[in-house]
Amino acid sequence: GDSVTQMEGPVTLSEEACLTINCTYTATGYPSLFWYVQYPGEGLQLLLKATKADDKGSNKGFEATYRKETTSFHLEKGSVQVSDSAVYFCALSPANAGGTSYGKLTFGQGTILTVHP
Amino acid sequence: KAGVTQTPRYLIKTRGQQVTLSCSPISGHRSVSWYQQTPGQGLQFLFEYFSETQRNKGNFPGRFSGRQFSNSRSEMNVSTLELGDSALYLCASSSFGGVTEAFFGQGTRLTVV
Numbered sequence: 306g307d308s309v310t311q312m313e314g315p316v317t318l319s320e321e322a323c324l325t326i327n328c329t330y331t332a333t334g335y336p337s338l339f340w341y342v343q344y345p346g347e348g349l350q351l352l353l354k355a356t357k358a359d360d361k362g363s364n365k366g367f368e369a370t371y372r373k374e375t376t377s378f379h380l381e382k383g384s385v386q387v388s389d390s391a392v393y394f395c396a397l398s399p400a401n402a403g404g405t406s407y408g409k410l411t412f413g414q415g416t417i418l419t420v421h422p
Numbered sequence: 423k424a425g426v427t428q429t430p431r432y433l434i435k436t437r438g439q440q441v442t443l444s445c446s447p448i449s450g451h452r453s454v455s456w457y458q459q460t461p462g463q464g465l466q467f468l469f470e471y472f473s474e475t476q477r478n479k480g481n482f483p484g485r486f487s488g489r490q491f492s493n494s495r496s497e498m499n500v501s502t503l504e505l506g507d508s509a510l511y512l513c514a515s516s517s518f519g520g521v522t523e524a525f526f527g528q529g530t531r532l533t534v535v
Contacts (some may be wrong), residue, residue, distance in 0.1 A: 340524060348428075348512055349526040394465065407478040408455035408470025408516065410524060413463060
């Protein structure tokens with residue numbers, strides 16, 4: 306079945322440092338890929354997405370590129386801020402909706418990011 | 423437009439009781455999915471409803487059930503609560519429940535004592 310693997314956390318950085326959170330996936334065909342962010346006490350917010358190979362999703366300074374050859378979707382940011390402290394989830398949605406795929410996102414285990422001033 | 427609304431935000435229940443959680447999706451969205459989030463298991467898919475029909479179900483016992491109304495609002499019910507049911511329950515709304523992105527509510531924090 307489909308699966309998503311994220312780098313082990315937690316990740317602790319100083320403000321303005323560079324961020325990379327690794328994400329690899331296992332799925333058939335060309336799934337859609339997402340990064341969600343969860344702030345303390347909140348639900349998940351969609352950060353960015355990519356729906357086909359070589360697509361680059363970007364938002365709020367974060368970027369991720371859909372790499373079919375390495376089945377990866379790593380999250381990057383050039384300069385993190387204290388306000389970026391949150392839990393980040395990589396997720397995939399199957400290539401074709403139907404059957405056991407309807408409405409189901411498969412998530413990685415989440416990576417806790419803490420940014421210090 | 424308004425986002426996904428989940429009520430209540432917090433609940434405390436006793437073992438053996440039952441509980442009903444509510445989710446109002448984004449206007450125009452017909453698919454509602456439910457997830458359970460715990461520190462140990464992460465985010466696990468419960469079920470998905472589309473146009474009042476359950477189309478998909480995760481690997482949870484029959485104590486977990488749901489339904490969807492004609493206005494796309496959804497409820498999930500957990501009967502005979504166990505301590506292990508303590509979790510954040512998240513609802514996600516999407517247009518068709520297929521490959522499109524999902525929008526999440528803030529969740530209902532259920533504590534079973």
